[in-house]
Amino acid sequence: xxxxxxxxxxxxxxxxxxxxxxxxxxxxxxxxxxxxxxxxxxxxxxxxxxxxxxxxxxxxxxxxxxxxxxxxxxxxxxxxxxxxxxxxxxxxxxxxxxxxxxxxxxxxxxxxxxxxxxxxxxxxxxxxxxxxxxxxxxxxxxxxxxxxxxxxxxxxxxxxxxxxxxxxxxxxxxxxxxxxxxxxxxxxxxxxxxxxxxxxxxxxxxxxxxxxxxxxxxxxxxxxxxxxxxxxxxxxxxxxxxxxxxxxxxxxxxxxxxxxxxxxxxxxxxxxxxxxxxxxx
Amino acid sequence: xxxxxxxxxxxxxxxxxxxxxxxxxxxxxxxxxxxxxxxxxxxxxxxxxxxxxxxxxxxxxxxxxxxxxxxxxxxxxxxxxxxxxxxxxxxxxxxxxxxxxxxxxxxxxxxxxxxxxxxxxxxx
Numbered sequence: 364x365x366x367x368x369x370x371x372x373x374x375x376x377x378x379x380x381x382x383x384x385x386x387x388x389x390x391x392x393x394x395x396x397x398x399x400x401x402x403x404x405x406x407x408x409x410x411x412x413x414x415x416x417x418x419x420x421x422x423x424x425x426x427x428x429x430x431x432x433x434x435x436x437x438x439x440x441x442x443x444x445x446x447x448x449x450x451x452x453x454x455x456x457x458x459x460x461x462x463x464x465x466x467x468x469x470x471x472x473x474x475x476x477x478x479x480x481x482x483x484x485x486x487x488x489x490x491x492x493x494x495x496x497x498x499x500x501x502x503x504x505x506x507x508x509x510x511x512x513x514x515x516x517x518x519x520x521x522x523x524x525x526x527x528x529x530x531x532x533x534x535x536x537x538x539x540x541x542x543x544x545x546x547x548x549x550x551x552x553x554x555x556x557x558x559x560x561x562x563x564x565x566x567x568x569x570x571x572x573x574x575x576x577x578x579x580x581x582x583x584x585x586x587x588x589x590x591x592x593x594x595x596x597x598x599x600x601x602x603x604x605x606x607x608x609x610x611x612x613x614x615x616x617x618x619x620x621x622x623x624x625x626x627x628x629x630x631x632x633x634x635x636x637x638x639x640x641x642x643x644x
Numbered sequence: 645x646x647x648x649x650x651x652x653x654x655x656x657x658x659x660x661x662x663x664x665x666x667x668x669x670x671x672x673x674x675x676x677x678x679x680x681x682x683x684x685x686x687x688x689x690x691x692x693x694x695x696x697x698x699x700x701x702x703x704x705x706x707x708x709x710x711x712x713x714x715x716x717x718x719x720x721x722x723x724x725x726x727x728x729x730x731x732x733x734x735x736x737x738x739x740x741x742x743x744x745x746x747x748x749x750x751x752x753x754x755x756x757x758x759x760x761x762x763x764x765x766x767x768x
Contacts, residue, residue: 393689530687535680538690555653555688574692578652615735618650 364390364511364542365411370420372410380406382566383420390510391539392573395557396546397625402563404546405445408513411544412442424511438465441509443500445516449488454499457488467508476502480528493520501529505536512543518552526552554621562628570628572639574619580638582610583620595634596627609638653688657696665705665716665724674716676706703727 365388372381380403388394398404409415410422413429413436422429427436449457454477462468477484480498488496497520504512518526533556544561547553560577562570581595587603597606605620607627627635651659664670677685683693697714700706705720705727717723744754 527687531684534683534687534690555686555692558689558691575695583650616652616655618652 364388364425365544366421366423366426367410368421368423370410370417370422372406372415372418374406379566381410381417384567386561386568386571388542388544390542392559393533393538393543393545393557394559394561395553395621396544396561396563397548397550398546398563399629400548403566404563405515407563408442408515408544408546411511412440412513413437414442439467439509440511441465441504441507441513443504443512443514443517445519447496447500449496449500451487451489453487454482454484457499458484458503461503465507465509469506469508473502473506476505476532479532480525494522494525497521498525498529501532505532508541510541512541514543514545516547516549517545518547518549530556550621550625554619560621560624562625564629564632569632570636576639577619577624578610578616580610581619581624581635582608582614583617583623584608595638596623596631598623598626607635653686654692654695654699657682657686657693658699661696661700661705662724662728665720666728668721670716670720672716672718672720675712676714676716678713 365386367384367386370381370384371379373379384407386407396404396407406415410417411424411429413422413432416430424436424440427433429436452460458470458473462470474484477499480495480502482491482495482499482502488499491499497517501514501517504514518529521529530553545553545557558574560570560572560574561568584606585600585603586592586594586597586606586608590604590606592608594604595607595609597604605623607620607623610616624635661670661676664676670676679690679693679697682696683690686693697706697708701708701714703723704717705723706714707717708714743749
């Protein structure tokens with residue numbers, strides 16, 4: 364679906380944000396794009412959607428260069444930005460105005476999602492709160508049926524019940540013909556939703572693995588201080604440590620602690636990465 | 645100190661299905677909720693829910709009728725019982741025995757407590 368090849372980019376001269384970045388994204392997956400503040404998550408999404416152009420290298424969607432902004436690319440792509448402006452019209456007329464751009468648009472789905480989100484379709488969008496407007500756009504983004512959906516911090520600004528509604532809507536939607544990229548800091552909001560973890564750091568993708576393969580290779584355990592097993596990464600917690608260990612073949616899978624894993628990748632990236640490269644002996 | 649690990653979600657789903665079957669709330673040929681319904685209820689990626697269904701299908705606890713849904717197998721109760729007994733003996737009992745030792749609870753004491761529990765749960 365998305366193919367990024369040797370992409371380099373800099374906002375300022377001699378200060379590369381991306382340095383020969385490579386990334387492949389496939390249909391049928393929900394990718395969680397994680398990175399520290401300023402790592403360039405939004406900038407990367409902007410390259411994919413063709414809003415920014417690479418300095419060198421290429422970024423393609425289904426074989427077509429993003430920077431060309433072909434209508435067939437754009438009608439099959441939706442970007443849910445973190446910050447957005449909506450015109451002063453009702454939800455209903457917004458849908459009527461914008462649906463012609465998306466041939467696969469599903470109006471029934473849209474109404475259903477708005478009901479689920481408790482957003483009134485006959486209200487002026489500018490009279491809605493930030494959270495309500497965001498939910499409106501989330502519903503719209505899913506209703507477009509675009510094959511590529513880029514969501515930048517979709518749960519930011521949502522209240523607690525809305526976050527749960529968001530997960531329910533995501534879970535109820537068929538993503539098998541779609542590639543979803545969710546960029547976020549809110550690890551806990553989405554850790555049950557993503558099936559692929561992608562980490563951006565220091566100008567490159569430093570981790571790009573499926574949840575299943577993570578669960579097969581790594582074990583997330585609370586261990587005692589005097590536990591002398593080989594630990595890949597650990598953090599002190601009350602009464603012991605929260606640790607990532609290499610998983611023994613045949614041992615029971617543990618629940619992935621995405622927050623711990625993210626910290627581990629940032630601090631001990633090489634050690635963790637090696638678990639995925641080296642053949643199990 | 646509790647060092648037991650949090651279960652992966654797909655195992656939680658499996659556990660939930662197994663208890664339904666053991667409690668006889670789900671009986672052979674009952675149609676169970678769909679992958680999608682479970683995914684929505686648990687707020688998880690449908691692929692995660694799918695893993696639980698696949699696992700139980702492999703163990704012949706559930707069977708799939710294409711286009712209709714998943715159903716409880718004829719021998720599901722027996723199969724779940726075997727599965728859960730093995731799991732209980734290999735995973736839960738060692739922890740239980742360790743705690744018994746740590747807390748100095750003898751077998752005789754345990755027996756008294758167990759009998760008391762039995763009379764409460766059946767007689768009450």
